[in-house]
Amino acid sequence: EAQVTQNPRYLITVTGKKLTVTCSQNMNHEYMSWYRQDPGLGLRQIYYSMNVEVTDKGDVPEGYKVSRKEKRNFPLILESPSPNQTSLYFCASSLSFGTGGTQYFGPGTRLTVL
Amino acid sequence: AQSVAQPEDQVNVAEGNPLTVKCTYSVSGNPYLFWYVQYPNRGLQFLLKYITGDNLVKGSYGFEAEFNKSQTSFHLKKPSALVSDSALYFCAVWGAAGNKLTFGGGTRVLVKP
Numbered sequence: 001e002a003q004v005t006q007n008p009r010y011l012i013t014v015t016g017k018k019l020t021v022t023c024s025q026n027m028n029h030e031y032m033s034w035y036r037q038d039p040g041l042g043l044r045q046i047y048y049s050m051n052v053e054v055t056d057k058g059d060v061p062e063g064y065k066v067s068r069k070e071k072r073n074f075p076l077i078l079e080s081p082s083p084n085q086t087s088l089y090f091c092a093s094s095l096s097f098g099t100g101g102t103q104y105f106g107p108g109t110r111l112t113v114l
Numbered sequence: 115a116q117s118v119a120q121p122e123d124q125v126n127v128a129e130g131n132p133l134t135v136k137c138t139y140s141v142s143g144n145p146y147l148f149w150y151v152q153y154p155n156r157g158l159q160f161l162l163k164y165i166t167g168d169n170l171v172k173g174s175y176g177f178e179a180e181f182n183k184s185q186t187s188f189h190l191k192k193p194s195a196l197v198s199d200s201a202l203y204f205c206a207v208w209g210a211a212g213n214k215l216t217f218g219g220g221t222r223v224l225v226k227p
Contacts, residue, residue, distance in 0.1 A: 033214070040123075042118075042204060042219040043158075043204065044217075045214050045216075048213065048214060056213075090158065103148075
């Protein structure tokens with residue numbers, strides 16, 4: 001089944017404790033992206049990747065890191081989480097970018113930083 | 115910079131009545147427009163998109179949307195709403211010169227029996 005998977009689905013952590021949220025897609029998509037969803041703000045892009053070893057900042061990149069060593073994986077890293085990073089996070093992928101390709105979303109990771 | 119506005123935080127409609135969720139956008143160049151739906155505790159599901167061609171786009175679950183270039187709008191519609199359509203709906207735009215999808219703030223739809 002074609003899908004985007006994220007792990008963990010739920011995470012409660014404390015300020016400053018490094019964490020990684022994994023994202024994997026099995027559709028051989030080139031473009032991958034991370035978003036955070038906050039009430040009333042919709043989804044805001046954190047980082048995106050156009051292909052392996054190619055990443056760039058989105059609208060709200062502060063406090064986050066990403067890497068794209070393999071085409072299928074695009075982990076999101078919070079080196080020193082803070083309470084304002086408490087949010088619902090989504091990973092997404094699409095076949096390509098710039099051509100209106102449909103993005104497919106993972107199930108989401110709900111992160112709480114105490 | 116591109117942007118999307120969904121002017122209604124919530125839309126209430128009786129089952130069987132028409133449903134409309136409004137969306138306006140701002141983008142340089144030709145837009146690619148999308149509607150996604152989010153059910154409770156789920157990820158976003160693609161409903162439909164406009165790339166080019168016919169201004170009326172038909173999508174999943176009986177939804178359709180009309181692209182209006184002069185009004186820069188892309189309203190989502192369904193002729194007869196179901197209780198199961200209750201969810202959070204997001205409009206999004208991808209600018210032809212850009213490299214990201216910009217979302218509106220979302221509209222919660224509540225369909226009452």
